[in-house]
Amino acid sequence: MNQEHSGSGDPAKSLELLWRRRPAPTRGPKPALTVDGIVTAALKVADADGLVAMSMRRVADELGVGAMTLYRYFPGKGELLDVMLDTVYGELPRRVVPGDWRAALDEVARENRELYLRHPWLLQVAISRPPLGPNVMAKYEWELTAVEGIGLTDLEMDATVSLVNGYVHGAVRTAVEARQVIQRSGMTDKEWWLAHVPHLDQIGDLEKFPLSSRVGTAVGNEFDAPYDAEHAFEYGLERLLDGVSALVGNRTAPEG
Amino acid sequence: MNQEHSGSGDPAKSLELLWRRRPAPTRGPKPALTVDGIVTAALKVADADGLVAMSMRRVADELGVGAMTLYRYFPGKGELLDVMLDTVYGELPRRVVPGDWRAALDEVARENRELYLRHPWLLQVAISRPPLGPNVMAKYEWELTAVEGIGLTDLEMDATVSLVNGYVHGAVRTAVEARQVIQRSGMTDKEWWLAHVPHLDQIGDLEKFPLSSRVGTAVGNEFDAPYDAEHAFEYGLERLLDGVSALVGNRTAPEG
DNA sequence: GCTATTCTTCGTACAGTGTACGCAGTTGAC
DNA sequence: GTCAACTGCGTACACTGTACGAAGAATAGC
Structure with a gap:
């Protein structure tokens, strides 16, 4: 470890992100990014150069936006990590071996x-x-x-x-x-x-x-x-x- | 992990520190600190507030000196960690249980x-x-x-x-x-x-x-x-x- | 005692970090 | 047409390890 932590914010916001239940806003400019797009970029950085390199600025650079833009989509870095984790867990084949x-x-x-x-x-x-x-x-x-x-x-x-x-x-x-x-x-x-x-x-x-x-x-x-x-x-x-x-x-x- | 790493410097310097084989200098001002004193202070900080809190500045503060002073005793933070590790390993009672x-x-x-x-x-x-x-x-x-x-x-x-x-x-x-x-x-x-x-x-x-x-x-x-x-x-x-x-x-x- | 050498302490500087705050501009609802 | 809601993002803050070099102290050799 240096441990990185999960988001400590309210459960509602976190679960909303994890299960993609955020209601689409009706007014205002169309968002330039998506949660999935940010997670993909963050995974690319983390897989290539490790968690140390995965700073908010670096992920934002990868997407061609300013660092603070990411905070429109995630309350903080912890919540981004949470969604990254759940996303890669989805890669498990989860093969079942019955009877043994x-x-x-x-x-x-x-x-x-x-x-x-x-x-x-x-x-x-x-x-x-x-x-x-x-x-x-x-x-x-x-x-x-x-x-x-x-x-x-x-x-x-x-x-x-x-x-x-x-x-x-x-x-x-x-x-x-x-x-x-x-x-x-x-x-x-x-x-x-x-x-x-x-x-x-x-x-x-x-x-x-x-x-x-x-x-x-x-x-x-x-x-x-x-x-x-x-x-x-x-x-x-x-x-x-x-x-x-x-x-x-x-x-x-x-x-x- | 966020992993912290050992010192990557030359083995001679590291082993000299670990086994306390540094020859005492003959000239120049008397050093104000000792290797053991710095390690004790660093351990105090790390035990109390974790590795994240154990910055060179914090350890130096604990000893009432400037941060850069520590670099007269250790090539870098990695070597300080090395000596801290070896020191606490010394706390093991190492009880031997024969025959079982x-x-x-x-x-x-x-x-x-x-x-x-x-x-x-x-x-x-x-x-x-x-x-x-x-x-x-x-x-x-x-x-x-x-x-x-x-x-x-x-x-x-x-x-x-x-x-x-x-x-x-x-x-x-x-x-x-x-x-x-x-x-x-x-x-x-x-x-x-x-x-x-x-x-x-x-x-x-x-x-x-x-x-x-x-x-x-x-x-x-x-x-x-x-x-x-x-x-x-x-x-x-x-x-x-x-x-x-x-x-x-x-x-x-x-x-x- | 004088000088040169060695050794000390440590201030400043640099490129990084997460994110609070607030401003400017865009979009849709009424 | 107006206003509220929303987006992107520049700036700022307090931190990090440590390179560099200045200023002063202690001793060896004379």
């Missing part, structure tokens, strides 16, 4: 992962109170479908879906960070490590960390880097679903 | 959780290339100790430790976001929900989301909020360790 909760949860994880990879700025948006737009709500409904009817309580269903979502968020965040730091520094992980080793040797406390040295070397040899995103994602997801499996298995088995 | 990998990993998770809760700004610091200070290295060594000698490969040891760390990061991030949004909005989750319901009813598509309605209601009744941090953390950690258990169990059992 593990495959269904796997699908949920992978679709979410693809979405984060396509829109890495999503990782920086705080969603503890998600914008209640059509696609946000459809996403939650779809995720619950994956764990419906397998013997979990409603609370456990919610907790499981949250757990998978949290896992994917963390895994992709780590992967994206790793990718971005290579870009920003112009250095691969190996180069970075090799630049540090001589100075660390000089400090000379390395023998106090025998496990780190052994494991670090093994990881470096395997991946040419201290971190491999693909491997980490698969490993973690398997552990996680195994953990859920232990719970589901207990639940469907007769109680002792 | 599950209890040991549980301890790792809980100590990390406490650290994040005490210093929520840690959640916003990108650590894909961690500052190689004494406490960062000791932390990794301690975490590996928890899974040493239980039949995992070196790669699996690293992946397991990363998985637990990633899980804790995500769980605390969600919890902290939830706490902060209450502060910022001056609204409890229940109040927020009740403010939205009438407008959602008016939009009238709620019957398209039956699972969400049922599960959401159950969660709301149980916790008076759509999210309970304590419950989510315990539930997720148990699933995670169960998943690791499945792997360790396979490994220690004789191979087919």
